[in-house]
Amino acid sequence: MSKAIRRSLAVAACLMSTACILDPQNGQTFNGPVTGTTVSFSAYHTSANATSRVQVLSSPTADPSVSANWITLATATSAASGYNDTTGATVYPWSANVTPVPSAAFAARWPAGGLAFLRALTSDGYTHATFDDVTFDDCFSEVLGRPDWAWTDVTTDCGGLGASRLAVVSTSPTPLELPRVTGGIRFLSKKGVGSDAETNNYYTTINAPLTLAAFRSRYMVPTVGDSEAEVTATYYNDGDLGIGREMHCRRFAANANHGAGMACHVSNYGTFGHTSEADITAALNQATSRTGAFATVAMVYEPSRANNPVTFMVYDAAGNRSTRAGLDTRLANDTVPRNCLTCHGINSYVSVAGSTVTVANARFLPFDLDSFRYSTAAPFRRADQAESLRRLNALVKGTVPATTGISRLVDQWYPAGVNTVNAAFDGKRLPPGWESSGSDATDRRSLYDGVVKNYCRTCHISSESTYYTFENHADFVGNGARILELTCNWPAARLNSAEGGAMMPHAEHVARRFWQSGARAYLVTGLNGLNTPLAGCVP
Numbered sequence: 001m002s003k004a005i006r007r008s009l010a011v012a013a014c015l016m017s018t019a020c021i022l023d024p025q026n027g028q029t030f031n032g033p034v035t036g037t038t039v040s041f042s043a044y045h046t047s048a049n050a051t052s053r054v055q056v057l058s059s060p061t062a063d064p065s066v067s068a069n070w071i072t073l074a075t076a077t078s079a080a081s082g083y084n085d086t087t088g089a090t091v092y093p094w095s096a097n098v099t100p101v102p103s104a105a106f107a108a109r110w111p112a113g114g115l116a117f118l119r120a121l122t123s124d125g126y127t128h129a130t131f132d133d134v135t136f137d138d139c140f141s142e143v144l145g146r147p148d149w150a151w152t153d154v155t156t157d158c159g160g161l162g163a164s165r166l167a168v169v170s171t172s173p174t175p176l177e178l179p180r181v182t183g184g185i186r187f188l189s190k191k192g193v194g195s196d197a198e199t200n201n202y203y204t205t206i207n208a209p210l211t212l213a214a215f216r217s218r219y220m221v222p223t224v225g226d227s228e229a230e231v232t233a234t235y236y237n238d239g240d241l242g243i244g245r246e247m248h249c250r251r252f253a254a255n256a257n258h259g260a261g262m263a264c265h266v267s268n269y270g271t272f273g274h275t276s277e278a279d280i281t282a283a284l285n286q287a288t289s290r291t292g293a294f295a296t297v298a299m300v301y302e303p304s305r306a307n308n309p310v311t312f313m314v315y316d317a318a319g320n321r322s323t324r325a326g327l328d329t330r331l332a333n334d335t336v337p338r339n340c341l342t343c344h345g346i347n348s349y350v351s352v353a354g355s356t357v358t359v360a361n362a363r364f365l366p367f368d369l370d371s372f373r374y375s376t377a378a379p380f381r382r383a384d385q386a387e388s389l390r391r392l393n394a395l396v397k398g399t400v401p402a403t404t405g406i407s408r409l410v411d412q413w414y415p416a417g418v419n420t421v422n423a424a425f426d427g428k429r430l431p432p433g434w435e436s437s438g439s440d441a442t443d444r445r446s447l448y449d450g451v452v453k454n455y456c457r458t459c460h461i462s463s464e465s466t467y468y469t470f471e472n473h474a475d476f477v478g479n480g481a482r483i484l485e486l487t488c489n490w491p492a493a494r495l496n497s498a499e500g501g502a503m504m505p506h507a508e509h510v511a512r513r514f515w516q517s518g519a520r521a522y523l524v525t526g527l528n529g530l531n532t533p534l535a536g537c538v539p
Contacts, residue, residue, distance in 0.1 A: 019045045019052060019122055020129040020155060026166035026525060027133040027450060027518025034110045034170045035101045043120060043128060044091040045078040050123065052076050056100045057117040057165075059108045060524075060536035064117065064165060071109070073098040100168075113173045114538035115520060117530070119165040127164035129155055132442070133518055134450035136160075138428075139442055156439070160525075161446050167521035174515035175490045175539040176508065185490075186332035187508045188342040191350065194335035198350075199323035202337060202357035206311045212265065212319040215298050219252050219263035231391045234287050234380050236270075236280050239371025240343065240458050241327055242509030244269035244283035246290065249395050259304030262395050264364070265315075267293040273329040275512065284375045293317060297325055297340075301364060301399040310344070310362035310399070312337040328508035337362070342506060343459040346468060363462045364396045366410050370427035371458070387422055394418045405461045405469035433472030443526065444473050450522035452476060455505050455514045480527035487514070487523060488537035515539070 023042040030037055041054055055070040062069040074096040082092035100110045100118070110116035120128040139158035160166060175185065202208075209215040220230060230250040237245050249264035269292055270283025286292045298313040305311075314325040314336050326334045333339045337359050341348045348361040367389050374382040397410045397418055412431060416423040434448050435441075452460075452470050463469045470476045476483070485492075486504040505511045514520075520537040529535050 019043060019120065019126065020131075021120055021166065022131065024118070024166065024168055025131045025133040025136060026160040026162045026446075027169065027521040028166075029169045029171050029516070029518050031171050031516075033172070034112055034116070035104060035107070036099060037101065037110075037170075038097050038099050039118065039168060041074075041076070041094075041096045041098065041120065043076075043094055044082075045094060045122065046089075046091055048078060048080050048082065048090075048092045050078045050092070050094075052078070052094060052123070052128070053121045054096050054098050055119050055121065056098070056109050060111065060115050060117060061531065061533055063531045070119065073100065110168075110170060111536050111538045113170050113175075113515075114536040115167045115169055115524060117162075117165050117167050117535075130160040130162050130164070130166040131158055132160040132162075132446040132450065132522065134522065135442055135446045139445075158442050161443050161522055162525040165525075167525055169518050169521050171516045173539055174512060175503075176512050176515070178539055185330060185503070185508075185511075187328050187330050187506060187511070188339045189333045190502075190506060191333075191338045191341040191348070193333045194338040194350075196323045196335065198352065198357055199335050199337075201352075201355045202359075203313070203321065203323075204355065205357050206305075206308050206313075208311070208313045208321060210321050212296055212298070212315040215263075215265060215313065215315070218257070219300060220248065220250055220265075222250075231388050231395065233367070233385045233388045233392060234284075234375070235385070236284050236287070236373035237371070238280075238373050238509075238513075239368055239454070240507050240510055241268075242270075242272060242275055242512075244287035246287050246293070247392065249392055251395065251398075254304075259302050261300060261302035261304075262364075262399055263298070263300045264395075265296050265298040267296045269293055272327070272508070273512075275509070280373055284373065284380075288375050288377065288380045295322070295325055299344075299364060307358040307360075310359070310364065312340045312344075312359075312362070330508060344462060346459060346463040347465070348462075361464065363404075363406060364399045365458065365462060366396050366406055366413075367392050368413075368427065368458065369425045371454070386425065390414065390418060390423055390425065405463065405466065405471055408471065409457075409461050431471045433474070436473075446522050447473075447476070447526040450517075451519045451526075454517070455510055455519055458510070459506070477527065480529070484523060484527055484529045484532070484534045488520065488529070488534040490539060 021043045024039055053072045054074045055072050057064055058069045058071055076094040076096040078092035078094040082090040084090050100116050101107055136158055143157055209218055228251060230248055233247045235245055237243060246267040251262050254260040269286035294317050296315045300311045303309050314322045316322045324334045325336055327339060341362060345362040348359060351358045369389055378384055393410050397407055400406045410418050412429050413425050414423045415426060430448060434444050436444050456470055461469050467475045486502055490503045505514050524535055524537060
């Protein structure tokens with residue numbers, strides 16, 4: 001729904017409050033220099049010819065409860081005539097264009113790459129209600145879909161995390177655009193940095209095939225009487241790595257060389273660090289035409305292998321086994337299996353005993369259909385591949401205990417059951433631990449959809465502890481101080497050698513998307529992070 005349509009439909013959303021702001025919304029992003037940037041307000045008052053003041057907090061870290069810390073940028077007057085709803089009540093529009101940072105002398109109000117906090121006050125001091133950019137459209141559509149909906153439901157049900165204030169987000173620069181320094185950003189290093197020697201010992205320990213062709217011969221060839229076909233899907237993985245992917249998975253039977261299990265290999269296409277629409281289309285075109293794969297990553301689940309039930313292998317463009325898999329532009333850690341384990345098992349670890357290298361607690365990860373981009377050409381469109389992706393998720397669920405967050409997430413996605421043929425994927429469902437029938441229902445969804453779903457869940461769902469899978473709102477809030485520290489305090493977090501560079505998100509593509517989104521606004525307002533040094537959330 002466009003903002004123009006949304007505004008025309010929602011003009012009476014403020015009827016049960018003195019006033020509200022439809023634009024900007026909490027989490028709205030602005031690219032480019034903040035100096036001279038104009039923010040346009042579109043708001044409503046329940047009185048005609050009433051004045052409202054648009055204000056900016058003097059600094060993101062200033063105490064918002066102190067009136068003196070709010071600086072008036074403009075005063076606006078509501079119109080003499082307004083809009084009537086079906087009950088005959090009237091709301092009166094007002095608008096204003098403000099410049100929070102008119103010159104460098106006012107830079108403290110909105111740090112480059114950080115947040116600025118804005119609000120609007122009526123003449124009697126009432127603070128306008130606000131909405132969250134990530135949830136308002138869907139929430140408003142749901143309100144309209146009710147047989148007994150009222151305009152008052154919009155404000156009641158769709159109010160924003162900031163409640164009486166909103167955060168606008170500068171997306172330039174991001175930490176990834178700053179000059180590289182010694183000890184700087186070290187993606188995928190939480191499990192330590194490996195070496196070619198360690199990887200070769202690991203390959204020997206797990207008896208990894210020397211070529212991709214040999215891998216397929218061992219694990220992907222159907223046995224006599226095997227009626228289950230290999231499952232394939234092709235997509236652009238926008239949820240974590242930012243590359244085109246050609247996925248192949250199947251179950252395999254036991255034989256004299258190995259036990260029964262499941263194996264996958266995924267060929268990778270495109271270029272890391274390039275995320276324009278043209279780049280995405282190019283990567284998808286390569287993947288769908290099966291041309292130009294730069295590497296193939298393989299995983300095997302073999303539960304009879306007690307010390308290494310989940311194993312990792314990499315093959316280069318020629319199909320020969322390789323010790324390295326570059327998964328970003330930084331290459332702080334590109335050796336197998338440690339770079340894989342950063343996400344494929346938060347509680348995983350590498351054990352080295354002489355030349356024997358084993359991995360514990362590694363996991364296959366589920367396929368989030370909403371996080372992928374798809375070709376517009378058959379048979380690679382999302383609808384064409386929905387059933388294959390369901391089968392892939394069924395295979396993944398078969399590799400993890402039913403008590404894991406991964407298993408619960410797959411069940412959440414498929415209400416009819418992931419093993420049900422043609423079961424529909426529902427990516428909008430919240431985990432039970434985030435659902436609420438109270439006034440905080442939309443607040444919870446804003447925090448989950450605006451942060452957890454897109455920037456945390458892919459890796460955190462592999463944790464053995466529900467406290468770190470973020471399946472419960474209380475656990476996420478309970479981790480709030482640490483989350484703010486790791487996401488908003490990159491200059492310190494990335495230099496934390498004890499944790500291999502602790503900044504989050506911990507994968508380059510996800511981090512770039514996080515810093516270019518409104519996620520920081522939802523974190524700071526949703527975790528009550530105002531009035532702290534982290535409230536600016538600057539690179």
